[in-house]
Amino acid sequence: MSTRSPADQLQQRLAYVFRAPELLRDALTHKSYLNEQPAAPNRDNERLEFLGDAVLDLVVSELFLDRFPNAPEGDLSRLKASVVSESALARVARELDLGTALALGRGEDLSGGRRKPSILANALEAVIAAVYLDGGLPAARALIERSFRVVLDDGLRRDIDPKTDLQELCQRTFGVLPSYAVLREEGPDHQKTFDVQLTIREEIYGTGSGRSKKEAEQQAARMAIERIRGT
16 A cells, blocks of 8 residues: 555646645645635635636647647637536546645545546646646646646547537447437528527427538537537
8 A cells, every 4th residue: 555645646647747846736626725724834725716617728729729839729729628618628638637635624524525627627627737837838838737637638639520429428328329300401502501409309409500510410410519518
């Protein structure tokens, strides 16, 4: 059994050792802990969370700008949103086992706070900020590139081929395939607009509009994926 503290073990999983460990301590401190331990030297992680959100936004934006130099702003924004969502952040935090290192109040801990997506997502943003303050932007960028690799790849695959992604997700989650129906076709042949509705087990999960049926179906598929995954 390891004698190292949860914070030390987390640093190993982060592949980053803090020069100022108090930054990591604060990043892992939930406000519920300080409500019960007012004399503790910790600060809660809300201010670091604010900074970490901005650092993550910057790094992910740069990554997508470099990877897709000709992509329009709307596509880049959609890609970024899928990566910086609460569910994506919580997923990365769970992969890092961030919850075991959190300082929580007893009540929050007993209520499952170490597994709550909102607490995990906020703590991960705070950790990103702590790395940024401790090692600068290059260290924060390296952490994000390492830790978010799977989420970044999934976000790209979901955006490039959302219908296939949704089909696989539906089979795993519901055991059925999604169904698409064209609700309207408007405009002349050279400038048609299609409105599509997507249902799963007769329940509406998404709608979409586009200059082609495929484009409308892809938009509806993205909406359905976000609803199922809670993004």
